[in-house]
Amino acid sequence: MKITPLQPEHFLPVIELGNLVHGDNYLDETGIEQMYQKGCKNGINASFVALGENGELLGFRTTYSAGQWPIDKWSSPTLWPVDENDMAYFKCIAIAPNAQGQGIGPQLLSHAVAALKQQGAKAGVSHLWKQSPGNGAVKYFTKAGGKLIKVHDDKWLDDCIYHGYVCTICGTQCHCQAAEMVLEF
Numbered sequence: 001m002k003i004t005p006l007q008p009e010h011f012l013p014v015i016e017l018g019n020l021v022h023g024d025n026y027l028d029e030t031g032i033e034q035m036y037q038k039g040c041k042n043g044i045n046a047s048f049v050a051l052g053e054n055g056e057l058l059g060f061r062t063t064y065s066a067g068q069w070p071i072d073k074w075s076s077p078t079l080w081p082v083d084e085n086d087m088a089y090f091k092c093i094a095i096a097p098n099a100q101g102q103g104i105g106p107q108l109l110s111h112a113v114a115a116l117k118q119q120g121a122k123a124g125v126s127h128l129w130k131q132s133p134g135n136g137a138v139k140y141f142t143k144a145g146g147k148l149i150k151v152h153d154d155k156w157l158d159d160c161i162y163h164g165y166v167c168t169i170c171g172t173q174c175h176c177q178a179a180e181m182v183l184e185f
């Protein structure tokens, strides 16, 4: 397995894996292109893919650099331990179902953290999918040192209503919760 920065050549398999793991219309070409751009700062790319021996995609981690993402109603900057200008965002992660539980997610995260530190960020915030299979999302982020800030209900419901997202658990009316968590570097 090798971990390498996300590049446009990976976009199609990344979209396919994201939609398989999270649900239809979770990712599309415009979305992944914008994510890629938001993670590049000072010539450093903070988004990564994990590739198998034959070059097949095993997982990906998209990341936004500090100062390059919008802080909206789902974020609680007054509860964060660092200034919002120093806060990066861990956007999406998905590991192929047959590769989950093997530590690939944590390795992708540590590559992202190393890149974010080089960019000058002091911490990263994320919305962890509380209903993820086996509670993998909260578990992996907690093991990495992530601290819970706040739980948000219906985080992805608007994506269903306005963008056709179909959650793998709830279908077209997603009521999954997001754990807003912060990892200080």
Ligand SMILES: CC(C)(COP(=O)(O)OP(=O)(O)OC[C@H]1O[C@@H](n2cnc3c(N)ncnc32)[C@H](O)[C@@H]1OP(=O)(O)O)[C@@H](O)C(=O)NCCC(=O)NCCS
Pocket: 021, 022, 093, 094, 095, 096, 099, 100, 101, 102, 103, 104, 105, 106, 127, 128, 129, 132, 133, 134, 135, 136, 137, 138, 139, 140, 143
């Ligand atoms: C969450 C995720 C990124 C973690 O990456 P990973 O490489 O599987 O992480 P780890 O191997 O460190 O596993 C973390 C824990 O979750 C458990 N786990 C992961 N996937 C699991 C699954 N499908 N079923 C049951 N348990 C699972 C692991 O057994 C491990 O548990 P442990 O800490 O008790 O040993 C990955 O499992 C994944 O893509 N899951 C589906 C999509 C998802 O939840 N994305 C995150 C959205 S915020």
